[in-house]
Amino acid sequence: MGTINTTTNERFFVDYRITLNDGQDIKKIAQEICIEQTVEIPEDCVPQTHWDYGITGIVEDIIPSDKIKNQVLVSISYHCDISSYSVPQLLNTLFGNISLKNNIRIDNLRVPQSFSQLLPGPRWGIDGIREKLDVFNRPLTCTALKPVGLSSTELASMASQFATGGADIIKDDHGITNQPFAKFEDRVQRVQAAINEANAKSGTKTIYCPMLNDEPDLMKKQVDFCLKSGIEGALAAPMLIGCGAFVSLRRQTDLILMAHPAFAGTFFHSNLHGATPAFLLGRFFRLIGADISIFPNAGGRFSFTQEECNELSDALRMPDNNILPAFPAPAGGMRIERVSEMYEKYGKDTVFIIGGNLQQLSDDLSVATGLFLEAVRNCACATKEIL
Amino acid sequence: MGTINTTTNERFFVDYRITLNDGQDIKKIAQEICIEQTVEIPEDCVPQTHWDYGITGIVEDIIPSDKIKNQVLVSISYHCDISSYSVPQLLNTLFGNISLKNNIRIDNLRVPQSFSQLLPGPRWGIDGIREKLDVFNRPLTCTALKPVGLSSTELASMASQFATGGADIIKDDHGITNQPFAKFEDRVQRVQAAINEANAKSGTKTIYCPMLNDEPDLMKKQVDFCLKSGIEGALAAPMLIGCGAFVSLRRQTDLILMAHPAFAGTFFHSNLHGATPAFLLGRFFRLIGADISIFPNAGGRFSFTQEECNELSDALRMPDNNILPAFPAPAGGMRIERVSEMYEKYGKDTVFIIGGNLQQLSDDLSVATGLFLEAVRNCACATKEIL
Numbered sequence: 001m002g003t004i005n006t007t008t009n010e011r012f013f014v015d016y017r018i019t020l021n022d023g024q025d026i027k028k029i030a031q032e033i034c035i036e037q038t039v040e041i042p043e044d045c046v047p048q049t050h051w052d053y054g055i056t057g058i059v060e061d062i063i064p065s066d067k068i069k070n071q072v073l074v075s076i077s078y079h080c081d082i083s084s085y086s087v088p089q090l091l092n093t094l095f096g097n098i099s100l101k102n103n104i105r106i107d108n109l110r111v112p113q114s115f116s117q118l119l120p121g122p123r124w125g126i127d128g129i130r131e132k133l134d135v136f137n138r139p140l141t142c143t144a145l146k147p148v149g150l151s152s153t154e155l156a157s158m159a160s161q162f163a164t165g166g167a168d169i170i171k172d173d174h175g176i177t178n179q180p181f182a183k184f185e186d187r188v189q190r191v192q193a194a195i196n197e198a199n200a201k202s203g204t205k206t207i208y209c210p211m212l213n214d215e216p217d218l219m220k221k222q223v224d225f226c227l228k229s230g231i232e233g234a235l236a237a238p239m240l241i242g243c244g245a246f247v248s249l250r251r252q253t254d255l256i257l258m259a260h261p262a263f264a265g266t267f268f269h270s271n272l273h274g275a276t277p278a279f280l281l282g283r284f285f286r287l288i289g290a291d292i293s294i295f296p297n298a299g300g301r302f303s304f305t306q307e308e309c310n311e312l313s314d315a316l317r318m319p320d321n322n323i324l325p326a327f328p329a330p331a332g333g334m335r336i337e338r339v340s341e342m343y344e345k346y347g348k349d350t351v352f353i354i355g356g357n358l359q360q361l362s363d364d365l366s367v368a369t370g371l372f373l374e375a376v377r378n379c380a381c382a383t384k385e386i387l
Numbered sequence: 388m389g390t391i392n393t394t395t396n397e398r399f400f401v402d403y404r405i406t407l408n409d410g411q412d413i414k415k416i417a418q419e420i421c422i423e424q425t426v427e428i429p430e431d432c433v434p435q436t437h438w439d440y441g442i443t444g445i446v447e448d449i450i451p452s453d454k455i456k457n458q459v460l461v462s463i464s465y466h467c468d469i470s471s472y473s474v475p476q477l478l479n480t481l482f483g484n485i486s487l488k489n490n491i492r493i494d495n496l497r498v499p500q501s502f503s504q505l506l507p508g509p510r511w512g513i514d515g516i517r518e519k520l521d522v523f524n525r526p527l528t529c530t531a532l533k534p535v536g537l538s539s540t541e542l543a544s545m546a547s548q549f550a551t552g553g554a555d556i557i558k559d560d561h562g563i564t565n566q567p568f569a570k571f572e573d574r575v576q577r578v579q580a581a582i583n584e585a586n587a588k589s590g591t592k593t594i595y596c597p598m599l600n601d602e603p604d605l606m607k608k609q610v611d612f613c614l615k616s617g618i619e620g621a622l623a624a625p626m627l628i629g630c631g632a633f634v635s636l637r638r639q640t641d642l643i644l645m646a647h648p649a650f651a652g653t654f655f656h657s658n659l660h661g662a663t664p665a666f667l668l669g670r671f672f673r674l675i676g677a678d679i680s681i682f683p684n685a686g687g688r689f690s691f692t693q694e695e696c697n698e699l700s701d702a703l704r705m706p707d708n709n710i711l712p713a714f715p716a717p718a719g720g721m722r723i724e725r726v727s728e729m730y731e732k733y734g735k736d737t738v739f740i741i742g743g744n745l746q747q748l749s750d751d752l753s754v755a756t757g758l759f760l761e762a763v764r765n766c767a768c769a770t771k772e773i774l
Contacts, residue, residue, distance in 0.1 A: 004536050004568055005538060005567055006567065006568070007567045036688070037562070038534070038562065039533065039536065039562075040533060040534065040560055040561075040742070040743070041533055041534050041742065041743035041746060042743045042744070042746075042747055044747065045534075045743055045746045045747060046534065047534070047536075049536070050534060050536050053536065055534070055535065055536040081566050081567050081568065082535065082562070082566065084564045084565045084566045084600075084601070086564065086565065086600070086601045086602055086605070087602060088600045088602065088624075088627040088628055089562075089600050089627075092564075092600060092624070092627055092649055092650065095652075096562070096627065096649030096650050097561075097649055097652075099649070099650050099651060099653055100648060100652035100683050100689045100690070100691075100719075101652065101688075101689060102656050146426065146427060146428055147425070147426030147427065147428050147432075147433065147434070147437060147442070148425060148426060148427075148469065149391050149426065149436070149437050149440065149442040151391075173427055174427075174479065174483065174484075175424070175425065175426075175469070175476075175479060175480070177471045177473065177475075177476045177479075178473065178476070179468050179469065179471045180393065180394045180468050181391055181392050181393070181468065213471075213475045213476050213479060214471070214473045214475060214476070214631065215474060215475065215631035215634065215635050216607075216629075217635065218473070220603075237475075237479070237483065240475040240476075240478055240479055240629070240631075241475055241629050241631060242628050242629025242631070242632055244601065244602035244603065244628060245602070245603050245629055245632070248602050248603055248604065262479055262483030263478055263486050264486060264487070265482075265484075265485070265486025265487035265488065266486055266653040266654050266660065266661045267653050268487070269489050269657060269660045269661075270656060270657055273653065274653045274656075296487050301423070301488075302484075303487070303488065303489055304487075355427070355428065356427070356428035356429045356432055357429070359428060359429075359432045360431065
């Protein structure tokens with residue numbers, strides 16, 4: 001028998017929900033995935049050595065699903081070395097070519113301890129961010145600098161008001177990056193200075209998360225600028241910059257990372273193909289380092305159901321060996337009237353994001369932010385008294 | 388009136404196919420997209436200055452479509468500055484948040500001359516690659532080093548046989564990246580040396596395209612290694628590494644770029660939401676620098692229709708100011724028996740990819756490659772005689 005220069009025998013496990021058309025054989029489809037995602041040659045050409053070393057995927061389990069008619073839960077394991085210990089190649093193995101097929105939906109990924117460098121999870125997690133902010137008993141409040149088109153000075157003035165009103169986190173709108181209206185470095189410097197000043201006056205703490213959304217070399221410069229300017233967090237959309245670029249931010253900096261779901265939506269619009277929101281925006285974004293994962297709340301401008309939002313939040317917060325829990329951040333057209341309902345649904349360990357609605361509430365954004373904070377505090381207090 | 392520090396008044400145009408549910412108002416939906424993809428605040432909060440400067444999207448045209456019931460073609464223009472002249476932010480504007488909605492499909496992108504640095508198109512294009520190879524009158528032949536798990540020495544031996552048989556292009560299988568079985572630098576060096584030797588013997592020319600699929604810092608090292616090792620091409624999947632990383636390869640190197648569709652599939656599985664294959668794998672991949680775009684041919688292991696494949700090929704090859712035409716490369720389980728049919732469908736300016744089937748044809752891969760080349764030459768000659 002030939003040899004293959006593997007470094008381990010360990011495997012990682014992917015759970016796929018596969019929906020069958022009439023007459024399709026699940027064993028055959030599962031085996032095709034095992035080949036397609038690894039050796040990608042006709043089965044009769046696979047060398048015996050490859051079977052012996054488990055280089056092809058292996059069907060570990062086939063379980064009928066009760067959620068959708070004709071849907072079956074299939075667990076496939078892959079040899080860890082196939083991942084090349086790189087996030088882009090891990091995604092390639094999970095769903096590269098089969099993304100071009102139909103009726104395959106990723107539901108979960110289970111990895112061995114040895115993947116702790118590849119998939120480190122959040123740097124700070126829920127407890128780490130709470131300690132930075134010194135806020136322990138209520139959801140966190142977050143709002144956004146917008147609209148794109150304002151100057152750095154205007155955005156800094158807005159940030160000053162949000163910070164004065166007591167916002168825990170201020171993020172750039174995800175569409176504000178490096179436009180000529182408010183170039184990245186100029187904006188970041190002015191906004192952080194305005195926040196520092198407001199925080200010094202009020203004695204509270206606000207963390208600023210500027211949006212990183214550029215090509216690799218420029219983004220590297222922007223990150224360096226953030227680090228030397230005392231910026232503590234960043235917002236980025238893994239599907240826009242690449243999940244490999246996102247996990248690099250996690251490994252190479254100590255920034256609090258907020259993940260934005262922009263450009264991820266085609267994974268979700270069918271419940272037959274792609275990934276569950278709980279997997280991609282929950283489990284996977286957490287594994288690649290998101291401390292906070294933003295998602296479109298049910299009942300806002302987008303189309304996630306409450307059940308999907310709950311599963312996503314669970315995937316971010318559930319205990320996992322050595323992977324810290326992350327904050328869910330329901331967003332997308334949230335309004336201050338919904339705070340108590342959101343609190344009931346998501347509980348304390350949540351980042352509430354209200355953007356445009358604060359601008360509708362008052363011309364003085366510090367007043368509007370104060371109302372938002374008060375609404376959040378009231379919910380948390382009311383619940384405490386009940387307990 | 389306030390001022391906004393714009394650098395231009397130019398706009399770019401995006402054509403969306405929008406499918407209406409009963410009772411929906413297309414004007415309202417189109418206007419929501421104009422807001423969502425730019426200022427992202429409630430319409431009553433948009434400052435007058437933003438309307439005056441055209442910072443929000445503008446609905447330019449609404450045309451009923453004859454392709455799908457209730458589908459309407461909507462053209463929306465965006466201010467060029469919104470793109471931040473960065474590919475990730477351009478994609479964010481095209482489809483960031485609305486990817487999370489439903490029934491919106493990107494059909495086309497039309498950009499002004501001033502985007503020539505942002506979206507440079509192919510470095511070499513069809514003519515440039517033909518000149519490098521000195522092959523002008525037939526489709527190009529391409530095959531793949533696989534399966535993953537083979538050593539660098541084994542892959543180099545395979546490459547030697549492919550080159551001896553006369554393959555124009557040899558690519559890594561897209562799942563072969565930097566695994567311990569055949570680490571990137573070791574593999575690339577050995578494979579290129581084997582090809583050089585075979586080419587020197589036969590007097591023909593074969594271009595090698597190794598797969599780049601790593602996180603940004605490591606990929607940068609791999610690219611540097613390629614350049615100093617005389618590598619002339621590369622294979623990469625824009626949706627895995629990020630389209631910004633792909634266009635950076637185009638701007639920063641002279642490599643021939645093959646784009647792979649891995650991880651792009653969720654854009655296509657519904658014909659109501661996402662993007663047409665012609666847009667994403669054709670028009671867009673060409674704009675960000677693909678000289679060759681690989682796609683799953685109709686009748687292979689995947690689910691594109693022949694019409695979709697034709698439209699995709701047209702999008703790659705159609706004349707466009709200053710943007711060179713690119714090669715379509717139908718692939719995905721192609722077999723030598725299909726060469727003449729593929730020639731009829733795609734014509735001369737095509738890269739034919741046959742991977743696993745060559746391994747089925749003969750244990751001597753130089754013989755199998757020779758048969759492939761002969762089949763391609765025969766088609767081209769037969770057609771010439773008819774003309």
